[in-house]
Amino acid sequence: MSGGDQTAAQAVPDPGVASRPRTGSVLTRLKHRLPLPRGLGQGMVSGIPLGWLLVFFLLPFGVVLKISLADTAIAMPPYTALLDWDGEAVATLQLNFGKYLFLLEDTLYLSAYAGSLKVAAVSTLFCLLIGYPMALFIARQPAERRPLWLALVILPFWTSLLLRVYAWIGLLQHNGVINNILINLGIIDQPLVMMQTDFAVYLGVVYTYLPFMVLPLYATLEKLDETLLEAAADLGSAPWKAFLTVTLPLSRPGMVAGSMLVFIPAVGEFVIPALMGGPDTLMIGRVLWDEFFNNRDWPMASAVAVVMMVVLVIPVMLLRNGQNKTAEHG
Amino acid sequence: MRRRSTSLKVLALTGFAFLYLPILTMVVLSFNESRLVTVWSGFSPKWYGELLHDDQILGAAMISLKIAFISASLAVVLGTLAGFALSRFPKFRGKVALTGMVSAPLVMPEVITGLALLLLFVAMESLLGWPKGRGVVTLIISHVTFCMAYVAVVVQSRLADMDGVIEEAALDLGARPWRVFVDITLPMIAPALVSGWLLSFTVSFDDLVISAFVSGPGYSTLPMVIFSKVRLGVSPEVNALATMMIVVVGIGVVLFTWNAARLHRMRQREERAAAAGL
Amino acid sequence: MTQASLAQAADPRKPWTDPVAEPFVRIEAVTKRFLDFTAVDAVSLDIYRSELFCLLGGSGSGKSTLLRMLAGFESPTSGRIIIDGQDMTDVPPYERPINMMFQSYALFPHMSVEQNVAYGLKQDGVPKAEIARRVAEMLDLVKMGQFVRRKPHQLSGGQRQRVALARSLVKRPKLLLLDEPLGALDKKLREETQFELMKIQQALGITFIVVTHDQEEAMTLSSRMGVMNHGRIVQVGEPHDLYEFPGNRFVAEFIGSVNLFEGTLVEDEPDHVRIDSPDAGCTLFVNHGISSAPAQMVEVAIRPEKIRLSRQHPDQTDNVASGVIDEIAYMGNLSVFQIRLKTGKMIRVTRPNLDRYDEMPLQPKEPVFCSWGSASGVVLSA
Numbered sequence: 001m002s003g004g005d006q007t008a009a010q011a012v013p014d015p016g017v018a019s020r021p022r023t024g025s026v027l028t029r030l031k032h033r034l035p036l037p038r039g040l041g042q043g044m045v046s047g048i049p050l051g052w053l054l055v056f057f058l059l060p061f062g063v064v065l066k067i068s069l070a071d072t073a074i075a076m077p078p079y080t081a082l083l084d085w086d087g088e089a090v091a092t093l094q095l096n097f098g099k100y101l102f103l104l105e106d107t108l109y110l111s112a113y114a115g116s117l118k119v120a121a122v123s124t125l126f127c128l129l130i131g132y133p134m135a136l137f138i139a140r141q142p143a144e145r146r147p148l149w150l151a152l153v154i155l156p157f158w159t160s161l162l163l164r165v166y167a168w169i170g171l172l173q174h175n176g177v178i179n180n181i182l183i184n185l186g187i188i189d190q191p192l193v194m195m196q197t198d199f200a201v202y203l204g205v206v207y208t209y210l211p212f213m214v215l216p217l218y219a220t221l222e223k224l225d226e227t228l229l230e231a232a233a234d235l236g237s238a239p240w241k242a243f244l245t246v247t248l249p250l251s252r253p254g255m256v257a258g259s260m261l262v263f264i265p266a267v268g269e270f271v272i273p274a275l276m277g278g279p280d281t282l283m284i285g286r287v288l289w290d291e292f293f294n295n296r297d298w299p300m301a302s303a304v305a306v307v308m309m310v311v312l313v314i315p316v317m318l319l320r321n322g323q324n325k326t327a328e329h330g
Numbered sequence: 331m332r333r334r335s336t337s338l339k340v341l342a343l344t345g346f347a348f349l350y351l352p353i354l355t356m357v358v359l360s361f362n363e364s365r366l367v368t369v370w371s372g373f374s375p376k377w378y379g380e381l382l383h384d385d386q387i388l389g390a391a392m393i394s395l396k397i398a399f400i401s402a403s404l405a406v407v408l409g410t411l412a413g414f415a416l417s418r419f420p421k422f423r424g425k426v427a428l429t430g431m432v433s434a435p436l437v438m439p440e441v442i443t444g445l446a447l448l449l450l451f452v453a454m455e456s457l458l459g460w461p462k463g464r465g466v467v468t469l470i471i472s473h474v475t476f477c478m479a480y481v482a483v484v485v486q487s488r489l490a491d492m493d494g495v496i497e498e499a500a501l502d503l504g505a506r507p508w509r510v511f512v513d514i515t516l517p518m519i520a521p522a523l524v525s526g527w528l529l530s531f532t533v534s535f536d537d538l539v540i541s542a543f544v545s546g547p548g549y550s551t552l553p554m555v556i557f558s559k560v561r562l563g564v565s566p567e568v569n570a571l572a573t574m575m576i577v578v579v580g581i582g583v584v585l586f587t588w589n590a591a592r593l594h595r596m597r598q599r600e601e602r603a604a605a606a607g608l
Numbered sequence: 609m610t611q612a613s614l615a616q617a618a619d620p621r622k623p624w625t626d627p628v629a630e631p632f633v634r635i636e637a638v639t640k641r642f643l644d645f646t647a648v649d650a651v652s653l654d655i656y657r658s659e660l661f662c663l664l665g666g667s668g669s670g671k672s673t674l675l676r677m678l679a680g681f682e683s684p685t686s687g688r689i690i691i692d693g694q695d696m697t698d699v700p701p702y703e704r705p706i707n708m709m710f711q712s713y714a715l716f717p718h719m720s721v722e723q724n725v726a727y728g729l730k731q732d733g734v735p736k737a738e739i740a741r742r743v744a745e746m747l748d749l750v751k752m753g754q755f756v757r758r759k760p761h762q763l764s765g766g767q768r769q770r771v772a773l774a775r776s777l778v779k780r781p782k783l784l785l786l787d788e789p790l791g792a793l794d795k796k797l798r799e800e801t802q803f804e805l806m807k808i809q810q811a812l813g814i815t816f817i818v819v820t821h822d823q824e825e826a827m828t829l830s831s832r833m834g835v836m837n838h839g840r841i842v843q844v845g846e847p848h849d850l851y852e853f854p855g856n857r858f859v860a861e862f863i864g865s866v867n868l869f870e871g872t873l874v875e876d877e878p879d880h881v882r883i884d885s886p887d888a889g890c891t892l893f894v895n896h897g898i899s900s901a902p903a904q905m906v907e908v909a910i911r912p913e914k915i916r917l918s919r920q921h922p923d924q925t926d927n928v929a930s931g932v933i934d935e936i937a938y939m940g941n942l943s944v945f946q947i948r949l950k951t952g953k954m955i956r957v958t959r960p961n962l963d964r965y966d967e968m969p970l971q972p973k974e975p976v977f978c979s980w981g982s983a984s985g986v987v988l989s990a
Contacts, residue, residue, distance in 0.1 A: 045414060049408045049412035063449045134346065152350075153349070164353070167352035167353055170356060170359060177359075264437045265439065265440075285439060288441045289441055305446070493714065499716070501681075501702050502679055502680075502681075504702045604763050605765075
């Protein structure tokens with residue numbers, strides 16, 4: 001046989017060569033693994049932000065945990081030390097779980113946690129109901145007009161949260177715009193009490209976080225293949241049915257992402273209940289604030305924060321990570 | 331199809347009205363003559379004049395601008411490093427930790443972040459003697475910490491969209507890694523850096539809760555001043571301030587959107603021309 | 609051509625036929641594993657100076673990973689890569705005397721055509737005047753001289769491809785790697801560009817290694833090609849040899865199309881074999897010997913264009929199968945016949961349309977004899 005045979009033989013790998021251990025040093029090989037900045041350069045690129053976050057993000061939680069186990073003291077800083085140095089070589093560790101016991105005993109805290117969850121959940125639902133048609137509407141616009149509508153959604157987000165909440169106060173308060181109009185029109189003769197109610201808090205949260213719902217929803221809906229709806233219509237599906245069976249299920253990732261973006265910050269919200277809520281609107285962010293600024297009880301504030309982390313934040317973050325992972329693999 | 335899109339339009343426009351009605355009311359009321367904010371008594375720009383003479387608000391605005399500028403700039407540097415490391419290094423020590431921490435400030439309730447940072451600063455001061463007291467330094471450190479998360483996320487997603495092959499091409503042509511970063515990566519992620527900076531600036535400028543925890547007595551940012559004013563009741567000056575901020579941001583967003591659309595159209599035209607062999 | 613590849617005398621244009629020739633690129637037992645997946649499995653390959661070598665394979669065959677290891681973007685799990693006598697295994701990409709043309713072209717979007725091409729020279733600290741001269745020269749070579757100021761998005765696909773080629777050639781690399789260089793072009797442009805690429809390669813004398821999944825492209829371009837499958841090199845050879853003497857079933861089916869008949873070896877002489885094939889319904893006679901045990905099951909591959917069709921029984925006893933025309937596809941230059949043999953097996957036969965009219969054209973449902981010569985079939989090893 002001709003060249004075919006000869007060259008085929010050449011291609012057969014020599015097993016002896018294949019199994020021979022490599023002579024090049026393992027270290028140089030590892031060093032050259034990455035084509036981008038390596039060694040010192042790479043260490044600095046990843047090390048600087050990592051170091052920053054370790055010191056200014058992770059470490060603080062350690063401090064919070066530590067102080068939540070201390071007792072209140074009239075001093076500055078207003079808490080007792082955990083480690084007592086008695087002048088000799090003996091250090092005593094004093095752990096104080098009193099704050100946590102108090103958290104469980106006083107119903108104020110429990111109902112504040114429950115209240116936060118309720119406000120966040122209900123507001124998320126309303127954001128979804130209001131935001132979905134908006135996102136769908138933008139996604140169905142001609143491509144060149146979408147950026148404009150999107151800008152309209154994003155614009156309030158770039159303005160101050162505080163001022164947006166403030167804008168509602170002008171509308172809702174006792175002698176505010178809404179009451180003035182209704183009285184002038186003769187619809188009511190006594191001003192409605194709208195400020196300092198739970199209603200105002202819900203309104204404020206929904207209003208503030210609506211853009212966070214619309215944007216991820218839009219991102220999913222925009223990618224949705226138009227031909228799927230055409231296929232559904234072609235198969236005899238009425239538009240609303242096509243929406244329920246095609247659009248809605250396929251936009252689930254956007255709904256989940258949007259709900260997370262609304263729910264998580266809403267749980268810890270302080271500004272809205274503080275400005276719009278009444279004295280009986282209990283939300284945990286406000287309780288923490290009051291413990292810290294009004295009662296100057298730093299250990300109590302820390303304990304509230306630790307429980308909030310453990311009960312609300314960490315589960316939601318784990319859930320979100322899980323969602324992201326399934327999104328990547330799915 | 332037609333009828334349903336009408337009902338969709340009505341629902342959507344109601345949503346937009348909900349977003350803009352309060353803002354528009356506020357803008358209108360800022361020109362109200364009366365001190366009784368919500369009773370219209372005639373057009374007057376006088377509250378804008380008052381605002382420009384309110385030293386407390388102006389001073390706080392200067393502090394906020396300064397802190398937002400410095401924080402956003404530092405956050406862009408740190409966030410870019412983090413975003414680059416996460417999307418371009420296959421693995422390194424602490425990658426899992428960095429992944430987890432870099433976006434965590436985005437979802438952490440602000441009261442917790444604020445409290446935690448303050449307690450850290452107090453502990454650091456008593457142990458290390460630094461930072462002395464609370465003010466600019468503590469504010470900037472705190473703002474950089476949550477702003478870099480925004481930058482890292484924006485940069486990371488931009489790098490993920492961007493083909494790593496282009497950086498490989500530069501390496502292949504003999505550029506060393508740092509050169510590749512400067513010549514190729516940086517110019518290509520420049521739009522992400524700009525939006526990351528703007529986002530950081532806005533978030534920093536707007537922050538109330540964390541700033542309230544970590545700033546010291548006599549050092550108030552603009553949101554802190556507004557908050558205390560609003561707690562005392564609605565003030566026409568705040569209406570004027572809000573209107574000015576909305577106008578500035580609005581013009582910025584409109585210009586940005588318009589410019590992006592223009593560049594996009596231009597590019598599409600050029601691409602079509604190129605494909606047609608011109 | 610074929611005589612030379614018989615390795616009787618070393619042809620200076622075919623250094624691989626010379627047993628003492630020094631290979632320019634040596635890939636020694638290179639393996640690349642990603643976690644538990646072996647992308648490249650103990651590949652050894654020698655490539656000679658000024659060759660245009662094609663690595664041909666389907667997606668996931670490991671050809672691109674092998675190319676990336678040559679460029680230095682991946683480092684082998686084991687094995688060595690030696691280029692021009694130097695061990696390059698651990699050398700980072702920016703220190704290798706190798707350039708690459710990327711499948712997506714990877715042009716720098718923020719730089720003009722000129723800046724793109726000049727980038728590599730700048731990294732080497734070449735004086736400005738020389739950069740300008742060499743860039744202009746190279747852009748003229750790829751006929752892009754009038755587009756120097758344009759940005760990549762202002763170019764058509766074909767123009768981008770030329771810029772990418774110029775950029776990878778301007779540093780005069782010892783070795784140029786091309787990853788599906790024509791993959792993004794439409795068919796007509798691709799055919800034109802193939803010949804241009806060959807001309808440029810011959811003019812500059814640079815060794816090319818081209819990765820492609822397109823067997824026609826590989827056949828047209830290459831001096832030699834290597835067929836890859838599952839991370840291994842299955843066969844290496846000149847295009848003619850791979851087509852006419854496929855070493856195994858994978859190569860036979862991957863390059864061109866082929867009819868395969870199973871059968872039992874009944875006669876095994878040094879100069880011929882005879883195979884009894886119930887598959888074909890006749891005995892198969894092949895004029896080359898194989899070394900195997902008698903009565904072994906073998907496969908015989910016959911290319912569709914090597915089968916003759918006739919209404920009368922041809923004057924031979926071996927290599928004749930009778931059947932019925934099932935379908936005829938008229939392709940213009942040739943016609944493709946699907947024929948159902950009496951044994952039930954479907955085979956494919958192509959016939960050039962030599963004349964514009966055929967007095968008595970073959971019709972579907974017509975019975976025909978299929979026959980071929982003793983030099984047409986190839987016995988495949990398992």
